Amino acid sequence: MSEPLLQAVDLQCERDERILFRDLSFSILPGTVTRVEGPNGSGKTTLLRMLAGLNDAWSGELLWCGKRRSAQREEFLRNTLYLGHRPGIKPLLTPMENLRALTSGRCAVPDPVLRQALEGTGLAGFQDVPCRKLSAGQQRRVALARLLIADEPLWLLDEVFTAIDADGVSAIETLLQQRAAEGGAVVVTTHHDLRMPGMQRIVLGGGSSDER
Amino acid sequence: MWQFFHKLGSPKWFFGIATRLMPWLLAGGVLLLMAGIVWGLAFAPKDYLQGNSYRIIFIHVPTAFIAQSIYIMMAVAAVVTLVWRMKLADVFVKAVAPVGLVLTFLALFTGAVWGKPTWGTWWIWDARLTSMLILLFLYGGVIALDRAINDEKSAARAVAILVLVGVVNIPIIKYSVEWWNTLHQPATFKLTEKPSMPADMWVPLLLSVLGLYLLFGWLACLRMQTEILFREQRTRWVKDYVMAGRG
Amino acid sequence: MNADVRPVLKLRDDTVGVLAAMRGVFARDLKVAFRQRQDLLNPLLFFVMVVTLFPLGVSPEVSFLREAGAGILWVAALLSVLLSLDHLFRHDFDDGTLEQLVLQPQPLFLLVLAKTMAHWVLTGLPLVILTPVLGVMVHLDGNSIGVLCLTLLIGTPVLSLIGSIGAALTLGLRSAGVLLSLLIIPLYIPVLIFGTGTVAAAAEGAQVGAYVALMGAFLVLALTLAPFASAAALRISLSNG
Numbered sequence: 118m119s120e121p122l123l124q125a126v127d128l129q130c131e132r133d134e135r136i137l138f139r140d141l142s143f144s145i146l147p148g149t150v151t152r153v154e155g156p157n158g159s160g161k162t163t164l165l166r167m168l169a170g171l172n173d174a175w176s177g178e179l180l181w182c183g184k185r186r187s188a189q190r191e192e193f194l195r196n197t198l199y200l201g202h203r204p205g206i207k208p209l210l211t212p213m214e215n216l217r218a219l220t221s222g223r224c225a226v227p228d229p230v231l232r233q234a235l236e237g238t239g240l241a242g243f244q245d246v247p248c249r250k251l252s253a254g255q256q257r258r259v260a261l262a263r264l265l266i267a268d269e270p271l272w273l274l275d276e277v278f279t280a281i282d283a284d285g286v287s288a289i290e291t292l293l294q295q296r297a298a299e300g301g302a303v304v305v306t307t308h309h310d311l312r313m314p315g316m317q318r319i320v321l322g323g324g325s326s327d328e329r
Numbered sequence: 330m331w332q333f334f335h336k337l338g339s340p341k342w343f344f345g346i347a348t349r350l351m352p353w354l355l356a357g358g359v360l361l362l363m364a365g366i367v368w369g370l371a372f373a374p375k376d377y378l379q380g381n382s383y384r385i386i387f388i389h390v391p392t393a394f395i396a397q398s399i400y401i402m403m404a405v406a407a408v409v410t411l412v413w414r415m416k417l418a419d420v421f422v423k424a425v426a427p428v429g430l431v432l433t434f435l436a437l438f439t440g441a442v443w444g445k446p447t448w449g450t451w452w453i454w455d456a457r458l459t460s461m462l463i464l465l466f467l468y469g470g471v472i473a474l475d476r477a478i479n480d481e482k483s484a485a486r487a488v489a490i491l492v493l494v495g496v497v498n499i500p501i502i503k504y505s506v507e508w509w510n511t512l513h514q515p516a517t518f519k520l521t522e523k524p525s526m527p528a529d530m531w532v533p534l535l536l537s538v539l540g541l542y543l544l545f546g547w548l549a550c551l552r553m554q555t556e557i558l559f560r561e562q563r564t565r566w567v568k569d570y571v572m573a574g575r576g
Numbered sequence: 577m578n579a580d581v582r583p584v585l586k587l588r589d590d591t592v593g594v595l596a597a598m599r600g601v602f603a604r605d606l607k608v609a610f611r612q613r614q615d616l617l618n619p620l621l622f623f624v625m626v627v628t629l630f631p632l633g634v635s636p637e638v639s640f641l642r643e644a645g646a647g648i649l650w651v652a653a654l655l656s657v658l659l660s661l662d663h664l665f666r667h668d669f670d671d672g673t674l675e676q677l678v679l680q681p682q683p684l685f686l687l688v689l690a691k692t693m694a695h696w697v698l699t700g701l702p703l704v705i706l707t708p709v710l711g712v713m714v715h716l717d718g719n720s721i722g723v724l725c726l727t728l729l730i731g732t733p734v735l736s737l738i739g740s741i742g743a744a745l746t747l748g749l750r751s752a753g754v755l756l757s758l759l760i761i762p763l764y765i766p767v768l769i770f771g772t773g774t775v776a777a778a779a780e781g782a783q784v785g786a787y788v789a790l791m792g793a794f795l796v797l798a799l800t801l802a803p804f805a806s807a808a809a810l811r812i813s814l815s816n817g
Contacts, residue, residue: 119584132480133479133480134563147583147584147585148583148584169679170678170679171675171678171679171814171815172814172815173811173815174480174482174483174815182587191591191681192587192589194679194680194681195588195589195591195681196587196588197679199675199676199679201672201675202672203670203671203672203675204672205671205672205673205675205676206671206672207604207608207667207671207673208671209608209611209612210604210607210608210611214604214607218600218604219676221592221596221597221600222592222597222600222601222676222677222680222681222682222687223591223592223680223681224588224590224591224592225592225596247611268588269588270584270585270586270587270588298583299583299585300583300584300585301585411808463762463765466758466761466762467762469758470758470759470762473755473758473759474745474746474755474759477746477749477750477751477755478749478816480816483812483813483815483816486808486812487745487809487812487813490741490745490805490808490809490812491741491745491759493805494738494741494763494805495762495763497801498762498763498766501766501794502762502765502766504766505765505766505769505770506765506769508769508770508773509769509773512773512776512777
């Protein structure tokens with residue numbers, strides 16, 4: 118029996134005197150990939166930030182494992198990984214230092230594992246070069262290395278394919294699919310035409326939402 | 330009780346109550362203030378030390394008093410904003426902060442005018458005047474922050490935090506300024522520390538304080554109504570209200 | 577869809593301890609700062625320059641400087657802390673580190689406290705260390721310099737703590753720097769008064785223990801309250817972004 122990790126009930130969000138969406142309800146089940154779709158400005162990022170717990174200018178109900186999220190914030194945060202537009206990579210630190218800093222607050226990962234994760238995202242040999250000397254795509258890959266070591270069951274990924282080359286894109290697709298097969302739940306926003314078997318969609322814009 | 334609280338939070342309900350309340354506040358305020366000021370200026374006895382110049386306290390003290398209590402009221406409203414997210418509390422803070430600023434300025438101005446004949450100079454670094462000056466800065470900060478944040482809800486909560494931080498600091502500021510004052514000019518003449526004020530002096534003073542309170546209530550209602558109309562401009566009742574006013 | 581046959585990932589309940597997380601935040605801020613050493617020097621240079629302006633702008637007379645020296649140094653230290661506050665959260669906000677900080681499972685106010693402590697170590701503490709040199713330049717006597725350093729040692733953390741509230745409130749706003757000063761300077765006044773007052777009292781030969789204790793009380797108050805206010809303000813600023 119798999120109960121939804123995260124459940125949204127009648128979400129409504131208003132931004133700059135405009136209603137982005139209302140009566141939005143959906144469930145994020147373990148073992149699924151969910152894609153948030155919609156034109157620019159339809160509130161994809163805002164929705165993801167709401168789900169992550171960054172944006173709290175919304176009304177409705179968010180349930181984590183069937184109970185109100187606000188009542189169990191710590192459990193929720195420990196089990197959710199959010200990667201935003203700005204992934205938290207410090208240009209002055211090396212990929213290793215960045216990755217260590219980003220993971221150390223959640224669960225300590227030994228250095229060889231971190232090094233391997235960076236290799237896994239194609240940064241072999243760049244682990245100890247300051248990030249400001251890396252390209253935008255490479256910096257992005259530093260953040261994505263977190264996915265290779267993350268133990269959080271729920272991933273919220275905002276525009277995860279930005280600045281990533283074709284090989285990288287297909288690697289990420291495989292990773293997400295693999296993650297779902299393991300029982301993790303993934304929510305992505307992307308303009309990239311992501312297609313996966315059994316993918317759930319949340320369509321924003323035009324005030325309607327459908328769930329499949 | 331909760332229902333009442335909820336109702337109180339409804340801008341529409343408040344709008345109606347305020348409309349009914351405002352004439353009374355205005356009438357009472359003008360009446361009391363006139364009585365207090367006329368009595369104070371024309372009939373109260375002369376001060377044995379300062380002569381007639383002391384009579385400015387009938388304006389100075391009420392403005393200073395209310396300017397300070399507005400900040401306290403804002404702090405209460407800030408708690409309500411942060412804890413219960415009541416819209417009306419935030420409307421109140423936004424509406425009265427400029428009033429507080431103006432009253433603080435008036436208190437400073439009248440203090441300076443009073444200072445000229447009393448101390449022979451417009452400005453003196455007296456503990457009370459300095460505290461009021463800092464209060465002016467605090468009001469300025471609140472208004473500046475409110476203007477700088479575009480998003481209405483974020484502005485409300487950010488301002489609430491600032492007001493609360495300010496209100497924790499006000500006693501500390503007051504205490505430290507008084508200590509600083511004794512350090513630099515021990516035992517100077519204090520503005521309102523009258524050993525025994527005759528009834529002829531304090532009754533008109535009380536009247537004008539009460540009058541200014543009522544006038545402040547009227548002004549707060551008026552400004553809150555304006556703010557409510559602006560915020561709720563898309564709702565049906567505001568459209569109806571505006572159309573009815575026109576027709 | 578057949579949900580029943582899907583595997584489910586176990587929910588984690590092991591969290592990194594609060595102290596370890598705070599240490600992590602603190603260490604990263606120090607490391608980033610030492611990679612960009614010029615930024616560390618800037619508030620110190622500013623401190624020295626502001627102090628230099630007073631003999632040039634008012635009077636180089638020993639009697640004036642001895643009287644006003646402690647106040648000048650305090651004001652200059654206050655201004656340079658103020659100048660550095662804009663950086664406290666700004667870089668983290670721009671590169672997304674702050675989002676990740678807010679989403680850490682530990683209580684946010686403690687992580688903010690760790691950041692603020694790092695800020696003090698990087699700005700306040702160097703100012704205190706530099707103070708004796710400038711104290712000699714404004715002709716303060718040895719006892720006064722000692723007391724001045726002590727008041728700055730207790731006072732500059734308070735400046736960082738109160739300042740963190742302003743930095744968090746103005747994060748991501750237009751002209752945040754000026755606004756930050758407007759919000760924070762009034763709140764700095766008590767610390768300034770007691771800092772300089774204590775030195776003045778010491779110069780007159782009074783016992784300063786009580787004043788120092790009072791400043792310590794300010795520090796405790798700021799330590800307990802300011803991180804909560806900053807954390808709440810950070811959430812608001814991020815919610816907006």
